[in-house]
Amino acid sequence: MQEYPAYLTKGFTPYDPIELWRLTEEKVCRGDARKYTDFYCVGVYGGISTGYTVGCCLRCVFCWVNFSRDFPDKYGDFYSAEEAARRLVKNARKKRFTKLRISGAEPMLCKKHLLGVLDRVAGKGITFILETNGIPLGYDARYATELAGYSDIHVRVSIKAGSLRGFEDRTGARGDFWELPFRAVEGLMQAGVSFHVAAMTDPRLMPRDERRNLLRRLRETGYTDWIEEEACDPYRTSLVRLREAGFDIF
Numbered sequence: 001m002q003e004y005p006a007y008l009t010k011g012f013t014p015y016d017p018i019e020l021w022r023l024t025e026e027k028v029c030r031g032d033a034r035k036y037t038d039f040y041c042v043g044v045y046g047g048i049s050t051g052y053t054v055g056c057c058l059r060c061v062f063c064w065v066n067f068s069r070d071f072p073d074k075y076g077d078f079y080s081a082e083e084a085a086r087r088l089v090k091n092a093r094k095k096r097f098t099k100l101r102i103s104g105a106e107p108m109l110c111k112k113h114l115l116g117v118l119d120r121v122a123g124k125g126i127t128f129i130l131e132t133n134g135i136p137l138g139y140d141a142r143y144a145t146e147l148a149g150y151s152d153i154h155v156r157v158s159i160k161a162g163s164l165r166g167f168e169d170r171t172g173a174r175g176d177f178w179e180l181p182f183r184a185v186e187g188l189m190q191a192g193v194s195f196h197v198a199a200m201t202d203p204r205l206m207p208r209d210e211r212r213n214l215l216r217r218l219r220e221t222g223y224t225d226w227i228e229e230e231a232c233d234p235y236r237t238s239l240v241r242l243r244e245a246g247f248d249i250f
């Protein structure tokens with residue numbers, strides 16, 4: 001990979017998401033520290049303390065997060081696991097919230113940082129909501145077992161596609177990696193971690209037969225619980241990414 005890839009443009013060459021993961025970590029992880037742009041509280045999940053971090057291993061065309069995803073060198077400051085956990089808990093306490101999360105990116109990059117934060121928030125009566133695209137979790141077979149060591153965690157795995165082609169077209173990652181999020185689901189079930197599945201099945205983006213395939217593939221993993229089906233909202237960042245990649249859905 002010659003240049004660090006930003007948002008997809010028409011005619012893009014699919015990339016290796018594992019290589020992008022490593023390349024992104026070089027920019028946003030330093031020891032047990034990770035780059036964040038902000039810490040704040042929002043109303044989703046009934047109220048949650050949020051650390052807005054930097055860096056992802058996918059390039060979804062519908063992604064709403066800040067351009068820190070595409071240009072990680074330009075955004076954020078490094079926070080140790082200790083400092084990030086302190087801010088997350090302090091903000092939650094101030095609002096009397098009992099949930100916290102790392103958002104704005106893929107939280108499962110920088111494993112040392114994530115596990116360091118989880119170590120420090122454990123036992124405080126706060127649930128950590130771990131929203132992931134399932135790529136690191138599906139690739140690193142030990143990750144799910146490591147998460148199982150924390151009782152106050154709930155994972156939300158967001159599946160982006162139900163076929164090799166759909167995965168490549170809408171995340172930009174090579175299609176042969178499309179099954180990693182399904183492996184993540186299998187790993188979480190085997191490890192006994194609390195989780196649920198979300199899926200970007202917006203019909204403006206995902207054809208009906210691909211959605212059927214996604215549901216079939218999910219059933220094959222043994223998952224029979226609730227699926228949170230997502231819709232694409234017209235955030236400014238999403239509109240730019242969709243336009244640049246040649247998607248006309250709004």
Ligand code: SF4
Pocket residue numbers: 056057058059060062063064065069104105106133
């Ligand atoms: S939608 Fe999520 S997984 Fe996709 S690029 Fe954005 S942050 Fe990464």
